[in-house]
Amino acid sequence: MSIRKFRQSDRSSIEGIIRATGFFAEMEIAVALELLDLAIQKPDQTDYEIYVSENVEGLVGYICYGPTPCTQGTYDLYWIAVSPAAQGKGVGAQLVDFMEVNLSACQARKVVIETSSQPLYDGTCAFYVKRGYHEAARLKEFYRPGDDKVIFMKDL
Ligand SMILES: CC(C)(COP(=O)(O)OP(=O)(O)OC[C@H]1O[C@@H](n2cnc3c(N)ncnc32)[C@H](O)[C@@H]1OP(=O)(O)O)[C@@H](O)C(=O)NCCC(=O)NCCS
Secondary structure (H helix, E strand, O other): OEEEEOOHHHHHHHHHHHHHHOOOOHHHHHHHHHHHHHHHHOOOOOOOEEEEEEEOOEEEEEEEEEEOOOOOOEEEEEEEEEOHHHOOOOHHHHHHHHHHHHHHOOOOOEEEEEEEOOHHHHHHHHHHHHOOOEEEEEEEEEEEOOEEEEEEEEEO
């Protein structure tokens, strides 16, 4: 497995991975694709860093993170997804570790991740806790009745 910078030809594979997870609604997928398109159209932009993980068969996951606007050294992990067939094999951990090594090299202080409290995301939350993130805040019923925004954070 190796990690490299996202390129234009990865777009459809990433869309396939996002859809295959079954985790994201159409409007969320549209936002994820918008960021890919922005990175394609503006290769010099620095707001969104996008990397993919691939093995001999092709892409198995991707991560998108970037500096949180108006902060000093705080970064958002905006998106991470691993294809269902490759989940549970360390791909997600490798992507998060890769991001953290990159960020540590540029004096980043904190990483923030927002997710949902729906039971579907229990495994995702467990994954973040395993990577050393803790629940820093919770916005009750933020997304919809019964669905909180859970904010994870890690000091680098
Ligand atoms: C969350 C996700 C990125 C994790 O990637 P992954 O490659 O499956 O995770 P890994 O195999 O690297 O797991 C790393 C650790 O997290 C734990 N973990 C991963 N998924 C887990 C789950 N569903 N339940 C409990 N623990 C889990 C693993 O056991 C592992 O622990 P270890 O370090 O002790 O071995 C992936 O499952 C995914 O794409 N999920 C759907 C999309 C999603 O939720 N994205 C984030 C939206 S906010």
